[in-house]
Amino acid sequence: MALIYCLASQGPAVALDLSANEQAGKRLYREGLSSSDAQLTARVGASDISVPASVLPCASCHGNDGRGRSEGGVRPPSLDWQRLALGQGERESNSRRYPAYSDASLARVIRSGIDPAGNRLDPAMPRFELTLADQRNLTAYLKRLGEERDPGVQENTLRLGTLLPQQGPLAEAGRVVRAVLEDSVEQLNRLGGVHGRRVQLVVQDPGYDPVSTQQALQALLQQQVFALVAPVAPLLQTQALERAGVPLIGSTPRTGGASLVFDPLPSVPEQLLSVALHARETLRLENLQIVYAGADQAADAEALRQRLQQLGWSPPPPQEAVATQAAGEGIVFVGRAQAFAELAGRLQAVGRTPYLFAASAQVASAVPGLPAQWSQRVFLAYPFVPGDWTAQGRAALAGMQRRQGLDARQASLQVSTLCAWRLLTEALQQVGRDASREQLLAALEQLHDVDTGLTPLLGFGPGRRQGLAGAHVVAVSLPGPRFVEVAPYRAAAQMP
Numbered sequence: 001m002a003l004i005y006c007l008a009s010q011g012p013a014v015a016l017d018l019s020a021n022e023q024a025g026k027r028l029y030r031e032g033l034s035s036s037d038a039q040l041t042a043r044v045g046a047s048d049i050s051v052p053a054s055v056l057p058c059a060s061c062h063g064n065d066g067r068g069r070s071e072g073g074v075r076p077p078s079l080d081w082q083r084l085a086l087g088q089g090e091r092e093s094n095s096r097r098y099p100a101y102s103d104a105s106l107a108r109v110i111r112s113g114i115d116p117a118g119n120r121l122d123p124a125m126p127r128f129e130l131t132l133a134d135q136r137n138l139t140a141y142l143k144r145l146g147e148e149r150d151p152g153v154q155e156n157t158l159r160l161g162t163l164l165p166q167q168g169p170l171a172e173a174g175r176v177v178r179a180v181l182e183d184s185v186e187q188l189n190r191l192g193g194v195h196g197r198r199v200q201l202v203v204q205d206p207g208y209d210p211v212s213t214q215q216a217l218q219a220l221l222q223q224q225v226f227a228l229v230a231p232v233a234p235l236l237q238t239q240a241l242e243r244a245g246v247p248l249i250g251s252t253p254r255t256g257g258a259s260l261v262f263d264p265l266p267s268v269p270e271q272l273l274s275v276a277l278h279a280r281e282t283l284r285l286e287n288l289q290i291v292y293a294g295a296d297q298a299a300d301a302e303a304l305r306q307r308l309q310q311l312g313w314s315p316p317p318p319q320e321a322v323a324t325q326a327a328g329e330g331i332v333f334v335g336r337a338q339a340f341a342e343l344a345g346r347l348q349a350v351g352r353t354p355y356l357f358a359a360s361a362q363v364a365s366a367v368p369g370l371p372a373q374w375s376q377r378v379f380l381a382y383p384f385v386p387g388d389w390t391a392q393g394r395a396a397l398a399g400m401q402r403r404q405g406l407d408a409r410q411a412s413l414q415v416s417t418l419c420a421w422r423l424l425t426e427a428l429q430q431v432g433r434d435a436s437r438e439q440l441l442a443a444l445e446q447l448h449d450v451d452t453g454l455t456p457l458l459g460f461g462p463g464r465r466q467g468l469a470g471a472h473v474v475a476v477s478l479p480g481p482r483f484v485e486v487a488p489y490r491a492a493a494q495m496p
């Protein structure tokens with residue numbers, strides 16, 4: 001099994017603290033620059049053409065993390081100090097066999113391309129003319145280079161982390177997400193993993209309150225995970241992620257983390273914009289009242305009001321559900337299932353059944369319990385519907401459900417988890433073997449038109465952290481309930 005539930009925690013990740021000489025060595029390694037004014041030269045290829053070393057810094061071939069590259073013919077080997085110089089015995093790379101490097105033989109191979117056994121290196125490795133001081137700095141840095149990798153990236157494994165509750169109200173969601181992730185990891189590793197690394201998933205249980213969630217997140221970060229995928233938690237405070245620069249791909253409720261969190265799904269206000277638009281364009285409702293339940297929903301309600309204003313509407317200020325007189329013909333509801341059911345009950349008690357608009361992700365579980373009076377009065381926003389599924393997407397989903405014994409009726413959570421996984425692995429593939437968190441963030445940001453076969457095309461962009469930007473509109477018939485799509489997916493950008 002690829003999943004590990006971690007009980008013990010290891011020491012926290014330490015930021016790499018380099019001496020002045022090591023810093024200078026790092027500059028040479030990454031940029032080809034001397035610590036003096038000297039212009040360093042590299043001689044390239046079999047014919048010894050001289051170019052500035054800044055054109056061909058070590059990192060351009062061996063990678064920022066010194067792990068080398070697997071592509072190409074004669075490959076730049078890993079410069080891990082352990083592999084090059086420590087311990088006894090012969091080493092081998094590119095079919096050359098040689099004893100351990102010393103500081104002196106390392107200087108020689110960089111200067112003349114001769115290894116400790118006297119073998120001549122392939123001319124693909126340039127010869128560098130370095131000053132004595134530069135060579136010393138470079139060697140000092142190479143001894144630390146192995147520590148330079150971001151946490152979670154090892155020679156043969158890549159560690160990803162997630163939070164999945166085993167008890168409490170979110171335990172069922174935790175179980176479903178766990179099965180989807182476990183299955184996805186297994187499928188990926190069977191195909192060789194990502195760039196030669198097997199993926200390992202580290203799981204912590206967040207419990208069911210914000211304090212235990214916070215502790216679980218800390219524990220997860222201490223276990224050196226490269227990124228977080230599809231966590232399930234009541235509310236995630238992302239400061240700890242931000243401090244450590246850890247990307248998160250998933251849809252959990254959270255505060256903060258604007259730049260590091262990539263959510264495959266649209267935000268609640270964006271989803272609600274689609275239903276509000278349907279209310280006006282198709283149902284011809286003139287006045288919509290935004291109603292929210294709970295202080296934690298007020299910001300989303302206000303965000304929605306502002307979006308509607310940008311579209312030229314003038315909705316009244318959002319009202320709290322408990323206080324609402326809701327005189328209008330239509331209510332856009334922001335809040336959870338229980339509060340939605342209560343609102344419907346209160347309205348019905350005073351003989352009113354206005355149109356109710358809400359995000360399926362928030363209220364779906366209350367819908368089957370609504371009385372028949374609400375038939376065709378409730379409209380829900382869905383980021384994706386089964387109509388989006390291609391034959392291939394459908395088959396992949398069904399295969400996973402079969403392997404993991406998952407209920408096809410819980411497809412929504414399964415699909416959003418698959419989307420998070422797909423976006424993460426797509427970005428990891430693009431980053432290549434020399435993976436850093438910084439590069440992962442850049443690669444995520446550049447993803448566009450990712451075809452999951454289960455949703456509209458997903459993608460992000462500079463400053464754009466939501467994979468989808470709109471929703472389908474679905475009408476609810478009761479009793480049943482039966483769901484009928486009444487307006488197709490439309491991205492916010494395509495709204496008037």
Ligand code: HEC
Nearest residue numbers: 056057058061074075076077093094121122124125126128
């Ligand atoms: C243009 C690509 C390129 C650049 C730039 C480059 N290398 Fe290399 N390097 C290689 C290749 C390819 C090999 C493998 C040659 C072989 O095995 O015959 C290699 C081999 C080596 C080796 C030998 C490792 C072993 O296992 O024997 C060392 C050490 C090394 N490089 C260090 C450096 C350093 C330090 C720099 C920067 C000053 C640097 N390289 C710049 C491509 C490069």
